[in-house]
Amino acid sequence: MSTPKTNALRMLDKHKITHTVLEYDHEDGQIHGTAVAHKVGRPPEAVFKTLVAHSGSRLFVYVIPVGDELDLKKAARAAGEKKIEMLPMKELQPLTGYIRGGCSPVGMKKLYPTFIHRSAETLERMAVSAGQVGLQMELAPRELAGLVRAVFVELVKETDVQEQIVEE
Template sequence: MGKKYGGSGPSTPATVALARAGIGYTARAYEHDPHAASYGMEAAAALGVAPERVFKTLLVDTGSGLAVGIVPVDHQLDLRALAAALGVKKVAMARPADAERSSGYVVGGISPIGQRTTLPTVLDGSAERFETILVSGGRRGFDVELSPTDLLAVTRGRCAPIARP
């Protein structure tokens, strides 16, 4: 993967954060269909990438604040596993309005990178099988491709098995 720092994609808080951190990424834009049933599966199909390499960003409420879970688009977030990884009793999906307000992004375009507030972040361990993965670049129709290690560095996240089929 060639290191890119924007230029071939839109400037978003995610791309700005990556450039600021000196982390290389590949911008991957596609024509977003507003009627798509699944933003993540749409991205995988449009970009010609296996769904297990395209990850969705989900925000959860821990009862004492929000946190981020990042799982493959063809899987679901295991709330119990994420709670265990975060060291809390339980989590629930965050309300979309709360997720948008906290992250600064719109649902369907929430990136784990460059959020308004740095939140505890957990990436599903399956990401470690790949040299690069794709996550939202901060808007619908725009993903960034980068190494899981770089994603964890820029989000200050950690890996744990938090996805289920």
Template sequence: MSKTTPATVALAKAGVAFELFPYSYDPDAPRTGLQAAEALGRPPEEVFKTLMTLADGAPACVVIPSDAEVSMKKLAAALGAKSAQMMKPADAERLTGYKVGGVSPFGQRKAVPTLFDETAALFDQILINGGQRGLLLGLAPDEAVRAAAARLVDLTA
């Protein structure tokens, strides 16, 4: 496993401090975010998953707790769109440059609007995908939001 990914390079370039949290990725897990939290012995609400979505057909990145579901209605409203839906995995991989299961909000191939669920602010450190399967990054929520040029919004159902 490489410790250098486009995500770690982008964070280092932005001067953001982070810790690496490698874990054994299970591609057959029904919910990989929950599997990552369990593998690392961390509460699932502190481990955030990265989802690629479409709002009125335009791509957007959503970062929410691994034990939560995104509310498409809240997402659409936050982006000023009429509707939102999940992006197809192949489209997400092509747009971000990452494999599904390893998508990070940092260092994506193309910058898109990024939203973090507001619950991220409740923690001193959150874990977010580091740009490859089996690697999470631990960082301060405010630094994660800054590095991703994101906004904190109520996004969960």
């Protein structure tokens, strides 16, 4: 079975960006970020989710590690806005061309201002959605940033160290 070509993957090919396609089974309905990281065999800090927010009619794209939560104040500051809100799910596909669980920062209907969490800068490779549920693409963070004209900034909520302790 061959890997489907999504808009995101076509754009990487067009711009000759080296990448690896990671496929995973989503039949169990487990498409949240940490489940996807486990399924593709990558640590959660190297797998990123794509979130879309808005301020009025302006859209912004945020790419953050799957285990983290977007800090809306930091996101608004990065975008130069006073306040932003998450885009309602029903508006995601009409405005971006992507659905929940398959939203990629690459290949949206328009090139929206994009921000990648600064932790990606320290990675050799990061995985993001390839534009379809069940597909991830792994590539160099700087190449992704160059393609979508993104900047690296602080975007996530600070977590309490106690919350990070996992019982064994």
